[in-house]
Amino acid sequence: xxxxxxxxxxxxxxxxxxxxxxxxxxxxxxxxxxxxxxxxxxxxxxxxxxxxxxxxxxxxxxxxxxxxxxxxxxxxxxxxxxxxxxxxxxxxxxxxxxxxxxxxxxxxxxxxxxxxxxxxxxxxxxxxxxxxxxxxxxxxxxxxxxxxxxxxxxxxxxxxxxxxxxxxxxxxxxxxxxxxxxxxxxxxxxxxxxxxxxxxxxxxxxxxxxxxxxxxxxxxxxxxxxxxxxxxxxxxxxxxxxxxxxxxxxxxxxxxxxxxxxxxxxxxxxxxxxxxxxxxxxxxxxxxxxxxxxxxxxxxxxxxxxxxxxxxxxxxxxxxxxxxxxxxxxxxxxxxxxxxxxxxxxxxxxxxxxxxxxxxxxxxxxxxxxxxxxxxxxxxxxxxxxxxxxxxxxx
Amino acid sequence: xxxxxxxxxxxxxxxxxxxxxxxxxxxxxxxxxxxxxxxxxxxxxxxxxxxxxxxxxxxxxxxxxxxxxxxxxxxxxxxxxxxxxxxxxxxxxxxxxxxxxxxxxxxxxxxxxxxxxxxxxxxxxxxxxxxxxxxxxxxxxxxxxxxxxxxxxxxxxxxxxxxxxxxxxxxxxxxxxxxxxxxxxxxxxxxxxxxxxxxxxxxxxxxxxxxxxxxxxxxxxxxxxxxxxxxxxxxxxxxxxxxxxxxxxxxxxxxxxxxxxxxx
Numbered sequence: 001x002x003x004x005x006x007x008x009x010x011x012x013x014x015x016x017x018x019x020x021x022x023x024x025x026x027x028x029x030x031x032x033x034x035x036x037x038x039x040x041x042x043x044x045x046x047x048x049x050x051x052x053x054x055x056x057x058x059x060x061x062x063x064x065x066x067x068x069x070x071x072x073x074x075x076x077x078x079x080x081x082x083x084x085x086x087x088x089x090x091x092x093x094x095x096x097x098x099x100x101x102x103x104x105x106x107x108x109x110x111x112x113x114x115x116x117x118x119x120x121x122x123x124x125x126x127x128x129x130x131x132x133x134x135x136x137x138x139x140x141x142x143x144x145x146x147x148x149x150x151x152x153x154x155x156x157x158x159x160x161x162x163x164x165x166x167x168x169x170x171x172x173x174x175x176x177x178x179x180x181x182x183x184x185x186x187x188x189x190x191x192x193x194x195x196x197x198x199x200x201x202x203x204x205x206x207x208x209x210x211x212x213x214x215x216x217x218x219x220x221x222x223x224x225x226x227x228x229x230x231x232x233x234x235x236x237x238x239x240x241x242x243x244x245x246x247x248x249x250x251x252x253x254x255x256x257x258x259x260x261x262x263x264x265x266x267x268x269x270x271x272x273x274x275x276x277x278x279x280x281x282x283x284x285x286x287x288x289x290x291x292x293x294x295x296x297x298x299x300x301x302x303x304x305x306x307x308x309x310x311x312x313x314x315x316x317x318x319x320x321x322x323x324x325x326x327x328x329x330x331x332x333x334x335x336x337x338x339x340x341x342x343x344x345x346x347x348x349x350x351x352x353x354x355x356x357x358x359x360x361x362x363x364x365x366x367x368x369x370x371x372x373x374x375x376x377x378x379x380x381x382x383x384x385x386x387x388x389x390x391x392x393x394x395x
Numbered sequence: 396x397x398x399x400x401x402x403x404x405x406x407x408x409x410x411x412x413x414x415x416x417x418x419x420x421x422x423x424x425x426x427x428x429x430x431x432x433x434x435x436x437x438x439x440x441x442x443x444x445x446x447x448x449x450x451x452x453x454x455x456x457x458x459x460x461x462x463x464x465x466x467x468x469x470x471x472x473x474x475x476x477x478x479x480x481x482x483x484x485x486x487x488x489x490x491x492x493x494x495x496x497x498x499x500x501x502x503x504x505x506x507x508x509x510x511x512x513x514x515x516x517x518x519x520x521x522x523x524x525x526x527x528x529x530x531x532x533x534x535x536x537x538x539x540x541x542x543x544x545x546x547x548x549x550x551x552x553x554x555x556x557x558x559x560x561x562x563x564x565x566x567x568x569x570x571x572x573x574x575x576x577x578x579x580x581x582x583x584x585x586x587x588x589x590x591x592x593x594x595x596x597x598x599x600x601x602x603x604x605x606x607x608x609x610x611x612x613x614x615x616x617x618x619x620x621x622x623x624x625x626x627x628x629x630x631x632x633x634x635x636x637x638x639x640x641x642x643x644x645x646x647x648x649x650x651x652x653x654x655x656x657x658x659x
Binding site: 133136137138139140141276277278279282283284288291292295296297 | 468537538539540559560562564567568570571572574575577578579582583
């Protein structure tokens with residue numbers, strides 16, 4: 001198993017002084033650039049610790065939000081490409097539908113791949129609903145734009161003989177010939193995320209690494225849909241390395257300290273959805289059928305515990321989050337067992353995207369969290385034998 | 396409208412695109428282009444307009460239950476669709492009436508040709524930019540809550556249809572489709588075509604602007620600037636009405652339209 005350390009690079013100092021929205025329309029006057037600089041440097045330092053202890057690195061981007069100061073993933077990736085030595089560098093994700101220019105995306109990502117000497121994992125996502133307001137990119141036909149941008153970027157990364165022409169439905173270029181071309185051949189590995197079985201199946205058909213975020217013990221239907229898509233192309237059952245899962249991690253030598261860290265980390269879930277309501281569901285982002293369901297007042301929770309309870313992540317206790325597989329929290333032995341139980345439930349999961357920092361967790365706690373994980377848990381996860389893929393599909 | 400009425404709604408196919416179309420009355424054709432919230436067969440304004448006219452009120456492609464071809468992405472596409480519809484039905488001497496988004500479509504039709512159109516009515520129409528780049532001419536309806544929207548759009552917010560939980564599935568589906576299709580055509584540039592204002596001089600038929608004066612999606616100043624860009628166009632306020640004067644003041648709306656139709 002590979003384990004990636006991830007933080008959203010939040011600005012939690014603004015979370016206690018707002019009028020119902022931490023994203024999109026929270027005035028940026030509430031950000032003190034001096035505090036922001038300290039936070040950025042701190043988060044970069046923590047990723048360097050992750051690199052030292054054998055963890056890999058995951059970064060993302062969001063826009064106009066105090067929950068994530070990474071407004072372009074390329075800045076963090078650039079710094080990590082130069083300053084780290086061995087870690088894989090996963091961006092999950094690069095929000096293709098909020099960007100106007102896939103040529104620029106291909107150029108940026110190829111450059112990161114070369115500077116890092118082939119360590120980039122390239123996660124493409126469509127982007128969250130509330131950021132159609134800042135980007136002003138239409139929430140209608142987003143997935144059509146996503147796949148055209150995806151097709152274009154891969155063609156740009158794999159065309160080496162002469163400039164090519166692209167006059168598509170959404171993007172137009174006439175002389176495409178990116179410099180540099182990527183280090184990894186034919187291109188860096190492609191990852192994506194999903195919350196729907198229909199999209200999971202499509203990702204399976206492509207054979208890309210599929211991540212789900214905080215889906216806990218409601219993950220398996222998504223993995224099963226991926227397996228169906230993967231095998232529909234004449235392949236055997238997908239190995240565990242095709243699956244990734246983002247969970248919060250709070251580990252400490254004693255359970256009491258771990259739970260205290262868990263409380264800080266859980267503030268990520270408690271703050272992430274605080275956004276002015278109209279930005280949550282822009283027109284066209286969800287299907288007509290989903291919107292009809294919501295108009296009727298039928299809102300389905302996304303996460304469930306192993307014993308079938310649904311939980312509301314905005315208000316759940318640390319214990320509920322542990323029960324739901326949303327957070328892995330406790331002593332190293334406990335956390336190892338929670339992760340392995342989750343992998344067994346999934347039928348194999350080869351990439352843990354570990355939110356090793358979130359919310360109000362301080363620097364010393366974060367470093368201790370990462371070092372303990374690297375020393376006590378990571379070696380055992382490397383030795384862990386994933387369930388047989390064929391058994392997962394036979395069940 | 397109830398589900399049974401919806402199911403029996405007559406439709407029309409133009410160039411392979413099937414749209415629902417309400418038809419009332421006899422006489423000179425009155426083509427009514429609905430706003431972004433669609434049109435219900437039960438809207439009282441339709442019967443009032445049908446006094447002496449053949450009212451044709453289609454649901455635009457992508458609205459209500461009407462087809463939406465993938466290739467249709469702009470209001471310009473809708474304007475060409477309606478030019479095709481007019482030819483298919485061989486309509487002549489048309490009274491063309493549009494409200495809000497429907498007014499924008501009507502203006503886009505009229506700058507192309509008025510060969511078969513004799514009079515134009517634009518009510519609380521969107522479609523152009525009048526202020527400077529930092530002035531929001533048209534309220535950002537996708538950035539406000541339902542309650543805020545009702546306050547801006549209606550003279551009396553209690554007129555707003557918001558009782559979603561008691562609505563039949565077909566009506567909810569239409570509401571969801573109308574919202575998505577509006578964004579498809581009007582997300583950016585927001586609710587207007589930057590080219591349209593400089594083309595409005597081409598409209599040389601008698602034109603009437605009707606304006607619900609309690610509209611806070613659009614200002615009356617916006618309406619008067621729009622009106623001033625069309626040679627000879629007249630501006631008539633409608634009191635006690637917001638963004639949808641045909642719904643809040645159907646009698647006043649219809650009588651103004653019909654008086655304009657008969658005027659010299």
